[in-house]
Amino acid sequence: MGTLSGKKVLMVIASNQFRDEEYQKPRQILEAAGAQVTVASSSLSEATGMLGLKVKPDILLKDAKMDQFDAVVFVGGMGATEYWENPTAHALAKAAYQAGKPTSAICLAPMTLANAGLLKGKKATIWKDAVGDFKTKGVVYTGKPVEKDGKLITGSGPDAAEEFGKALVEALKS
Secondary structure, three states: OOOOOOOEEEEEOOOOOEOHHHHHHHHHHHHHOOOEEEEEEOOOOOEEEOOOOEEOOOEEHHHOOHHHOOEEEEOOOHHHHHHOOOHHHHHHHHHHHHOOOOEEEEOOOHHHHHHOOOOOOOEEOOOHHHHHHHHHOOOEEOOOOEEEEOOEEEEOOHHHHHHHHHHHHHHHHO
């Protein structure tokens, strides 16, 4: 039995152009630790990653309820901008954070957390092309590959995907 046996993680991917490694590596690490992963998106149609990975979401984002999960992961990639101004994504992130659950995002996806108001005055990281927008939201940008501020976990991009996945496992253990 894995250390995370019984833990349920919601991974949110864009309906198109999510970043393959940022989905695959954390998912593999979480599942290897025993967590059960559910994939949500704005559509139930097969989603295609930036590098061609095909993923069929399990549930619609609007049907995801944080009381059924122990953590939320917003996967990055060009398509992650789909959720930057999405009230449903913001509500989900806020519900996870307010319940003290690991609330995480990687690459361009941390902007969703910032726009939801969760990162103001918090240490976080994001894909280098979005740093300017990030700072306007009052985020304390660190530039680290992975940053943790309490239960908020952010990753900077595909190169940080493995470290990001390990940080999620650690956060779910505590």
